[in-house]
Amino acid sequence: MMRFASLGQAALVALVVVYLLAVYLLPSQVWMGFTINALAMSIVALSWNITGGFGGMASFGHAAMYGTGAYASAVLQVQFGVNAWVAFAAGIAAGALMGAFIGALAFRYGVKGSYFALVTLAFAEVLRICASAFEITGAGRGLQLTLQPGVATLQFNNDRVLTYTLLLGIVALVMALTAWLKYSRFGAYLVAVRENEDAARALGIDTYRVKVTAMAISGAFGGLAGAVYLQLWLFIDSSVVYGVSISVTALIGPIIGGAGTVWGPLVGTLGLHLLGEGAKTALHGAPGLNFVLYALVLIAALRFLPQGLMGLAARIGVLGRKGGDDA
Amino acid sequence: MLEVRNLTKRFGGLLALSDASLDVPEGAIVGLLGPNGAGKTTCFTIIAGFTRADSGSVRLDGQDITGLPPHRICGLGMVRTFQIVQPFAGLTVQENIAVGAYLRHESRREALAEARRIGQRLGMGALLDRPAASLTIAGRKRLEIARALATGARLLLLDEVMAGLIPTEVTEIVGIIRQIRDEGHTFLMIEHVMQAVMSLAETAYVLNYGKMIAQGTPQQLVRDPAVVEAYLGHGAAARLQEAAHA
Ligand SMILES: Nc1ncnc2c1ncn2[C@@H]1O[C@H](COP(=O)(O)OP(=O)(O)O)[C@@H](O)[C@H]1O
Numbered sequence A: 001m002m003r004f005a006s007l008g009q010a011a012l013v014a015l016v017v018v019y020l021l022a023v024y025l026l027p028s029q030v031w032m033g034f035t036i037n038a039l040a041m042s043i044v045a046l047s048w049n050i051t052g053g054f055g056g057m058a059s060f061g062h063a064a065m066y067g068t069g070a071y072a073s074a075v076l077q078v079q080f081g082v083n084a085w086v087a088f089a090a091g092i093a094a095g096a097l098m099g100a101f102i103g104a105l106a107f108r109y110g111v112k113g114s115y116f117a118l119v120t121l122a123f124a125e126v127l128r129i130c131a132s133a134f135e136i137t138g139a140g141r142g143l144q145l146t147l148q149p150g151v152a153t154l155q156f157n158n159d160r161v162l163t164y165t166l167l168l169g170i171v172a173l174v175m176a177l178t179a180w181l182k183y184s185r186f187g188a189y190l191v192a193v194r195e196n197e198d199a200a201r202a203l204g205i206d207t208y209r210v211k212v213t214a215m216a217i218s219g220a221f222g223g224l225a226g227a228v229y230l231q232l233w234l235f236i237d238s239s240v241v242y243g244v245s246i247s248v249t250a251l252i253g254p255i256i257g258g259a260g261t262v263w264g265p266l267v268g269t270l271g272l273h274l275l276g277e278g279a280k281t282a283l284h285g286a287p288g289l290n291f292v293l294y295a296l297v298l299i300a301a302l303r304f305l306p307q308g309l310m311g312l313a314a315r316i317g318v319l320g321r322k323g324g325d326d327a
Numbered sequence B: 001m002l003e004v005r006n007l008t009k010r011f012g013g014l015l016a017l018s019d020a021s022l023d024v025p026e027g028a029i030v031g032l033l034g035p036n037g038a039g040k041t042t043c044f045t046i047i048a049g050f051t052r053a054d055s056g057s058v059r060l061d062g063q064d065i066t067g068l069p070p071h072r073i074c075g076l077g078m079v080r081t082f083q084i085v086q087p088f089a090g091l092t093v094q095e096n097i098a099v100g101a102y103l104r105h106e107s108r109r110e111a112l113a114e115a116r117r118i119g120q121r122l123g124m125g126a127l128l129d130r131p132a133a134s135l136t137i138a139g140r141k142r143l144e145i146a147r148a149l150a151t152g153a154r155l156l157l158l159d160e161v162m163a164g165l166i167p168t169e170v171t172e173i174v175g176i177i178r179q180i181r182d183e184g185h186t187f188l189m190i191e192h193v194m195q196a197v198m199s200l201a202e203t204a205y206v207l208n209y210g211k212m213i214a215q216g217t218p219q220q221l222v223r224d225p226a227v228v229e230a231y232l233g234h235g236a237a238a239r240l241q242e243a244a245h246a
């Protein structure tokens, strides 16, 4: 049973749900294609939200996990002929390992705040360069999956409605896991680490372990996002999946929507995509314009909406109930 | 219960602790006194595992815990509070206490129930759903104790929980601490203000410039010339004597 802090939050969530269902009914396929992209990106936003939102460890390099998930899956399928399902699972695992590795290294040396953001960015850049250098990762050419639609190959590109439904399912699953984490002991510990690390340590929390575990979980979601991208487009290259724009998309959605909430990353990512698409249409598709717009929205959000859209909505029509909320 | 032996700690050229030892027997309330900058907080940070001493050892229930990380020490039943209170500002009072309670209660429902119970016991029943950031200084000091207690620790190290409180609040906290002790907990408490400790501690140690200069009942200590000098400056004891005889 969902509980919300306010009518505003309930309305915002309802709006998103109605939109996502309405996409099935809209006559134009354009909406569905567009929303598929937004949903795919919201997975990496949900990934960032675990560490950046709940844990207060803002990364600027979530492409490191995203790209690793995509590449692990692609290399296994293209170079080793591994089954797509197995490769997909391996992509998730590889993302988790990469997250844990970056976390273990960074937190071992007490890296925090903007230094942590820079370390993650550096990792993503190094990985990008490596992927474009080695033959096994397709070097500068990238990796292309053989087009072979079917359940065994995890390729549903010929069925848009099915693709959309599967993506909805994946996003719902990641959000359910996020909600579960939020209400677990681990979630409480993660927030405690964000709020005050010394107090957390005094109360018996192994903060290093909590942070590394958070990076592993976030990495698993990030790897999942990358593996999903691969199955959607059947082609990856280092400048895309390890690119800065992935890292930016990962953090901007949660910050606009509400970091450290279950719905925030989806709300923010969808909102931004709609805004970006609207502007593109209005201004006849000037390239890169959506990022200029994102930057403006981000600045405005950081200035006026410290808790994002979910935080804003939470203040509208507050329900007379005590305790936390499920959103 | 707690045996601290010969702790020495340097910060650059500053000798913050020099060969300091103390004992806390089970069930006692022991005071750690001394003027500002004497090294009391440093002593706590070392005992609780936040900093390593240059030399010396700490034993808890006979087990050597020197150099263990804070979370392990907390798991063994000893927890510290902070002189500069450290609430989880974005959480409610109950959620703050629950973070401590999670150490022994894995389920959220149990941790929150335990947090409620402890909050009520510390007289914070009406504040449980308030954000911790909205608490007054007295409330925050209580929250520090509540969170520490929620971990299930048997030995609590309290760092100046009375500082900054008005007399009626001090009286309340004194009552609460005495009650918790009677339920089987042990305390080592730092107080800068002598009067606060006088009414609680059976024994107290006095630190000055990193050295343990005295140990005894609070009543003995206030008559100890070395202690009086530490607090009031060189020659103060002699002047007081003269004044008393004059
Ligand atoms: N991390 C630190 N680095 C350098 N000096 C410190 C540090 N912590 C404490 N000190 C110094 O050590 C001395 C003892 O400090 P402290 O233990 O906080 O005293 P007290 O709690 O008795 O007032 C002070 O002179 C203080 O400035």
Ligand SMILES: [Mg+2]
Pocket: B040, B041, B042, B083
């Ligand atoms: Mg101090």
